[in-house]
Amino acid sequence: MNHIKLLFFATIRDRAGTKSLEIDIPVDLTILGLKEKLSTDYPNLKDSMKSVLITINREYAFDDAVVPSNAEVALFPPVSGG
Amino acid sequence: MNHIKLLFFATIRDRAGTKSLEIDIPVDLTILGLKEKLSTDYPNLKDSMKSVLITINREYAFDDAVVPSNAEVALFPPVSGG
Amino acid sequence: MQPSTFNLPTIFSITESEIDLNDLLAKITLTSTGAAAIFTGMVRGVTSRDNPHETEFLEYEAYIPMAEEKMKQVADEIRERWPVIEGIAVVQRIGKLYPKTPTVLIACTAAHRDTGVFDAARYGIDRLKEIVPVWKKEVSPTGEFWVEGDYTPKPGE
């Protein structure tokens, strides 16, 4: 298993009910797999997984990216700064 | 005769050697006529009359405009602010 | 004689403090600088377009370390597209911000104004609103809601 840190922002944080979480994931789990796992483990997050943006170590990551060990993975809605 | 006030700026002022001048001009003198008069009366200004900008009462004025009595007439080179 | 990118000032920050335009402009002005284009965004108390509403305040949050990295990326993209740009400042203020308060600033300087300096600033604010991880929650007399953007970054962004 790989240990990773999850960070939640904006609407996703509201639904997760927490700012961050440390979890263990299978080696070679992809972003797509992570989304499926989170939808199962945290049903509140399921609806958010469609439009969520995900970053691995502060770079945007996409469905087929593999999540490395000790990664900082952030989940958030499309940005709205300015 | 009409009494008018002349104002000089930038290069034109340097050549005129003064910031302002009060003069009398014939009634119905045009801007073109004024340029000719100044070229004659103040030879230092002659070369400047080709590219000079002239305003009457703070509005740009052109060769065939008649200079009214008590006008404030300014003479200056193309502007270079900013 | 284009100054080398080596020592050109690039400022990027997420801050809870007031945005000081005078100070930021001075920091990105070189001896060779003759023009600056600056964009600032402010909190609107009254919005008329699209979904008309009133705003009591906005609450901004950021994924700070990533936001600063992405601001640096926006600056790099500006320099790639407009190599004549001399200084760049990208600042996002976060926290609870009331109407009329400047919330964001993008400023670009160059030797002359006809060098793309306006386009560079415009590009900067557009990109910031696409890729820099900052969000705002609107609080109005009738409730609160998160504003969501509509851009999905592509791989490599």
Place this chain on the structure above:
Amino acid sequence: MQPSTFNLPTIFSITESEIDLNDLLAKITLTSTGAAAIFTGMVRGVTSRDNPHETEFLEYEAYIPMAEEKMKQVADEIRERWPVIEGIAVVQRIGKLYPKTPTVLIACTAAHRDTGVFDAARYGIDRLKEIVPVWKKEVSPTGEFWVEGDYTPKPGE
């Protein structure tokens, strides 16, 4: 709901004092304002383009009452072309000004940034350099000369 021109802030001035961007921006920010585009020009100590040279300082002078009327005209022209513009500031500093000093500012505000607010500011500085009676004399280590513009206003301008 476009605010009426009646009480929209328009600032225009010739000044010998420092240009305070923070203050000017605050003065042209309305409750409905969400975006500002600001241009500033600075004295270059080193110029590379066209006629490369160094500048010790610039000495600005203005035909003050006319300059203020023409700045008002520039603002009116902006409002005619971009009716969504909310506030406008046009400021020219005069006197002896050293490299890196902001000498001129044009700022336009609007509800949103995609309303032409950048183009309006660009138009404003271009017009100021055409019709507002201000001149500058360059003083360099090797001598001094008046900078001359190249625009001849047309009747009605």
